[in-house]
Amino acid sequence: MAVTTIIAAEPEQKLAQVQSVNRRILLAAWRMPSFRVGFFILVTLLLASAIYPELSSVSATKMIVKDKFLPPMYLGDKWTWEHPLGTDQLGRDMLMRSLIGLRYSLLVGVITVVLIFIIGCGLGLFAGFKGKWWDTVIMRITDAQLSIPMIILAITILGVSRPTVATIIIVLALSGWPLYARVARSAAVAERGKEYVRGLRVLGAGDWRILLLFAAPNILPPIAFVAVLDVARMMIFEAILGFLGLGIQPPTPSFGSIIADSRKYLLNAWWIATIPGIFLAVALTSINLMGSALEKARNRIYGGL
């Protein structure tokens, strides 16, 4: 990358300039309060969803009908410490169900984005680097995929097959890759004309060697920083599928199915619908805060070069 023109007086800044671009972006993001807030909220939620269900003796799926419709803490006179966020229509603990739902939501979100990233960027890099008819064929497939709205494809496939965690991830990944392919392709086309690539060609390096060892480390990290935002988007899609009854199947709790079931009890037990929604919104906000901070930091660093 080019040399910066700003020469700062502080030794800190000099140190930062020696570090690689990616570390500087992470550092710049870490300095933003919004990134830190998002990070701590997300880590807290992650730890809670990883540890609490393992330690607690309460089950997320066992029905205890005499405990049904217990309100959350300090509301009404029937609440107990055993169920801090109340129970649902079948006496299942809301806190436990929300945490398990959060586990699946995060699992689906993260794995899907990793898959999308690998498929989309792989195809995009290949198309942009090879050029000629490879480029044409791959990009036209991308355009075709892009013109089918994601949710319609997902609903159609999951509607006719049996939804499991694996199929949900595959379907979401299948419908999400085209945008990444486009971005990676345009970056690869720009990178192909650069000095160092031509230099490597002169030295006799093959396409794959240049692509995987030299071009990819330059192209992919900026895309990866923005991909964090897509984790949140995929979590929303997972919840939407669950809401339509095409997500993770009961009795395993997922945010979408809990909210869908709770609609019938909205008037006398509002917390069944509200609590998973709040959990999901808080998790998504934390991821979005981190993602936007990373995006801002990336734009600032790349703009400053």
Next chain:
Amino acid sequence: MAPVIDQILERLPFTLQLGGMALLFALLIAFPIGIAGGLHQHGWQNALAFGVQSLFVSIPNFWLAIVLILFLSVKLKLLPALGYQGFSYVLLPALVLSVEIAPFIIRTLTTSLGEVMQSTFIDEARVRGLSRRRIVYFHALRNAAVPLVNLLGIQLSTLIGGVLVIEYIFDYPGLGNLTVVSVVGRDFPVIQGIAITTSAVFVFINIIVDLVAYMIDPRVEI
């Protein structure tokens, strides 16, 4: 046993009405916040724009729909919620949908307006003695609108996905509801018809978007 095309054509106007209203609401919400955020990059306005967009992006649409039905229709009885018997039935679903689109408009508007306001022709317009209002609304906004128009074309797929869920929740007689019903009922001809129709609409609107972008800024190559 109505032909698929009749079913789709019967539902399409309702969905277009809903989508149009949602877009209108989204623009009404996003423009003031986005313009304020873009003009004051280091002020509280930008922080507000950032906060609003992070919050809006993070609210699941179906959850918001249920909460709004609970408060606005059931508790306060302000707006009707389920079915379709007149224009007022569009308002609540359109409001929920607009919350889903608004953050993207706010983000594009703040960043592109911020960039445009720093370019030399804005300084030059100030030197010419144009009023601030004229500079912002006629010169800066027009240049900042090109990325926005392009984004709206791409975000259409989000809008279609949102329409599907929202129509299902509000029992609104549009294409989205038809999709969900036919997927659950394994009605393959209808599913195929809807997939083709939405793809065609998607391509058509993206062509229009390109033309509009060219109308706003003739430097753009088609």
